[in-house]
Amino acid sequence: xxxxxxxxxxxxxxxxxxxxxxxxxxxxxxxxxxxxxxxxxxxxxxxxxxxxxxxxxxxxxxxxxxxxxxxxxxxxxxxxxxxxxxxxxxxxxxxxxxxxxxxxxxxxxxxxxxxxxxxxxxxxxxxxxxxxxxxxxxxxxxxxxxxxxxxxxxxxxxxxxxxxxxxxxxxxxxxxxxxxxxxxxxxxxxxxxxxxxxxxxxxxxxxxxxxxxxxxxxxxxxxxxxxxxxxxxxxxxxxxxxxxxxxxxxxxxxxxxxxxxxxxxxxxxxxxxxxxxxxxxxxxxxxxxxxxxxxxxxxxxxxxxxxxxxxxxxxxxxxxxxxx
Amino acid sequence: xxxxxxxxxxxxxxxxxxxxxxxxxxxxxxxxxxxxxxxxxxxxxxxxxxxxxxxxxxxxxxxxxxxxxxxxxxxxxxxxxxxxxxxxxxxxxxxxxxxxxxxxxxxxxxxxxxxxxxxxxxxxxxxxxxxxxxxxxxxxxxxxxxxxxxxxxxxxxxxxxxxxxxxxxxxxxxxxxxxxxxxxxxxxxxxxxxxxxxxxxxxxxxxxxxxxxxxxxxxxxxxxxxxxxxxxxxxxxxxxxxxxxxxxxxxxxxxxxxxxxxxxxxxxxxxxxxxxxxxxxxxxxxxxxxxxxxxxxxxxxxxxxxxxxxxxxxxxxxxxxxxx
Numbered sequence: 001x002x003x004x005x006x007x008x009x010x011x012x013x014x015x016x017x018x019x020x021x022x023x024x025x026x027x028x029x030x031x032x033x034x035x036x037x038x039x040x041x042x043x044x045x046x047x048x049x050x051x052x053x054x055x056x057x058x059x060x061x062x063x064x065x066x067x068x069x070x071x072x073x074x075x076x077x078x079x080x081x082x083x084x085x086x087x088x089x090x091x092x093x094x095x096x097x098x099x100x101x102x103x104x105x106x107x108x109x110x111x112x113x114x115x116x117x118x119x120x121x122x123x124x125x126x127x128x129x130x131x132x133x134x135x136x137x138x139x140x141x142x143x144x145x146x147x148x149x150x151x152x153x154x155x156x157x158x159x160x161x162x163x164x165x166x167x168x169x170x171x172x173x174x175x176x177x178x179x180x181x182x183x184x185x186x187x188x189x190x191x192x193x194x195x196x197x198x199x200x201x202x203x204x205x206x207x208x209x210x211x212x213x214x215x216x217x218x219x220x221x222x223x224x225x226x227x228x229x230x231x232x233x234x235x236x237x238x239x240x241x242x243x244x245x246x247x248x249x250x251x252x253x254x255x256x257x258x259x260x261x262x263x264x265x266x267x268x269x270x271x272x273x274x275x276x277x278x279x280x281x282x283x284x285x286x287x288x289x290x291x292x293x294x295x296x297x298x299x300x301x302x303x304x305x306x307x308x309x310x311x312x313x314x315x316x317x318x319x320x321x322x323x324x
Numbered sequence: 325x326x327x328x329x330x331x332x333x334x335x336x337x338x339x340x341x342x343x344x345x346x347x348x349x350x351x352x353x354x355x356x357x358x359x360x361x362x363x364x365x366x367x368x369x370x371x372x373x374x375x376x377x378x379x380x381x382x383x384x385x386x387x388x389x390x391x392x393x394x395x396x397x398x399x400x401x402x403x404x405x406x407x408x409x410x411x412x413x414x415x416x417x418x419x420x421x422x423x424x425x426x427x428x429x430x431x432x433x434x435x436x437x438x439x440x441x442x443x444x445x446x447x448x449x450x451x452x453x454x455x456x457x458x459x460x461x462x463x464x465x466x467x468x469x470x471x472x473x474x475x476x477x478x479x480x481x482x483x484x485x486x487x488x489x490x491x492x493x494x495x496x497x498x499x500x501x502x503x504x505x506x507x508x509x510x511x512x513x514x515x516x517x518x519x520x521x522x523x524x525x526x527x528x529x530x531x532x533x534x535x536x537x538x539x540x541x542x543x544x545x546x547x548x549x550x551x552x553x554x555x556x557x558x559x560x561x562x563x564x565x566x567x568x569x570x571x572x573x574x575x576x577x578x579x580x581x582x583x584x585x586x587x588x589x590x591x592x593x594x595x596x597x598x599x600x601x602x603x604x605x606x607x608x609x610x611x612x613x614x615x616x617x618x619x620x621x622x623x624x625x626x627x628x629x630x631x632x633x634x635x636x637x638x639x640x641x642x643x644x645x646x647x648x
Contacts, residue, residue, distance in 0.1 A: 233574065243567055246560055253588070256573070257573070
């Protein structure tokens with residue numbers, strides 16, 4: 001088969017479409033003929049050498065895929081060759097085939113196209129595990145999403161609105177903010193021209209914040225929280241160490257959590273995928289929540305996709321088609 | 325009636341046993357003839373002028389009491405004059421009588437003496453709301469309690485052991501650590517001579533940390549957490565602003581929360597008191613969890629009690645008897 005390999009840590013040019021040994025489904029795993037993968041910011045870090053795959057994971061990049069079941073390994077029940085699926089991966093999605101623990105598979109929901117489904121597993125599991133399972137966003141609560149126009153952001157808007165919450169988003173230009181509004185976001189904040197803390201406070205403060213900036217926004221995020229607020233940090237695009245005002249946190253009875261999906265043990269991923277399938281997938285089947293795909297690029301040209309994500313301006317996800 | 329008044333912000337000498345207007349039970353409130361109150365660190369801050377009572381609360385210090393119901397206000401059901409009770413207060417416990425919302429009353433449990441019961445409500449509601457309701461300490465998880473010999477600490481040890489968890493405590497001398505061990509603590513750490521992070525890590529890291537130091541311990545506490553760990557800060561004896569290593573938090577999928585009890589709205593206090601009564605009180609009735617009282621001092625001499633708490637060396641709670 002072919003896969004994208006990383007010849008050495010570096011820029012997009014180190015991503016090479018290469019002939020590699022075929023993937024093999026071990027016990028409890030399913031072998032998927034990959035239709036598409038999708039690009040995550042973590043892939044860019046992995047390419048640069050900053051985010052090595054966890055032990056046991058494929059060394060090729062790619063944290064999600066869609067495709068067709070080719071084979072099921074020993075002991076796998078519930079999946080058959082020919083099933084159209086998408087999957088949360090610890091790596092290896094940028095390839096023609098990938099072996100994945102059966103618990104990380106999801107059916108392609110309803111009317112969603114097979115290629116587009118490649119852009120769902122990471123955002124679905126990230127948003128659901130953090131905003132719903134961890135922070136328990138309530139009806140009428142206010143969710144603030146930084147990077148509202150990104151893959152996670154565009155998905156979080158739809159999920160939060162489906163749950164009856166209000167949504168504020170930040171983004172860097174008005175065009176993409178408008179598109180966030182079309183997805184249902186109630187409060188649109190251009191971080192280049194507006195103070196998100198002041199705007200969110202005018203609306204009573206945020207009950208939950210989903211943040212990708214880390215240190216740079218830590219103080220502001222705590223300021224933007226309301227009583228009982230929950231800040232969840234899932235990215236550190238603005239640095240890793242920040243000053244925490246514990247007195248402010250205490251007065252608000254608020255909390256700060258930081259999480260990632262990839263390094264979790266299989267049983268935690270399985271629990272998240274199961275809850276996503278049970279509670280979120282019906283919303284996707286109905287079309288209430290839909291994948292937001294910016295563009296589809298041939299997988300062999302993954303470097304171009306990385307350049308595009310790095311340049312900014314992407315709305316939603318970039319999908320990598322394995323066969324073009 | 326008499327109450328302790330604060331003549332002006334200052335040292336223990338500003339606490340004065342003074343004739344004041346009688347307390348009156350409003351609608352939904354119960355008037356309690358106070359047998360005893362107990363000293364909390366927040367009382368020392370209030371005396372110094374740093375922790376004003378929340379709006380509507382009594383201006384006299386005292387966040388808990390025990391006593392006998394004297395009168396029930398309009399609309400109160402479930403309590404009768406003569407009932408022996410203890411209560412979580414927003415203030416006013418250092419007095420011969422206090423009016424308290426009915427939802428903040430608890431019966432004096434089982435064999436507990438009326439005076440000793442004054443030392444239960446604050447520690448019970450603090451430990452239960454944070455360690456059980458918020459952090460959901462699990463069986464076989466490791467709880468680290470800073471200030472294990474204090475009121476909150478001695479209570480937390482007993483509650484966590486009753487729930488089947490393991491408990492590590494820090495304290496500043498071996499004698500008090502031994503007494504923590506007698507209460508059930510498994511891992512005894514003298515913070516003057518031992519590195520609590522290293523010791524806790526040898527035992528797999530802490531699943532939950534109950535902290536009163538704030539900024540001073542923030543970095544060490546995050547280091548001492550294990551994967552999925554929850555740090556709960558309920559005091560800031562070591563300062564309010566500290567550096568948070570978000571990358572470390574993210575790698576551990578951990579969280580930091582800070583809370584207080586006094587400023588919560590009535591409905592939250594009521595929910596905590598109700599859960600304490602339903603799930604913790606049976607453990608107190610059985611004697612599995614008992615009040616730990618260091619000494620009983622006449623309430624009129626509250627300044628002496630404040631001096632004792634400030635000096636350190638207290639094991640458990642100091643009770644203030646209203647009638648001596």
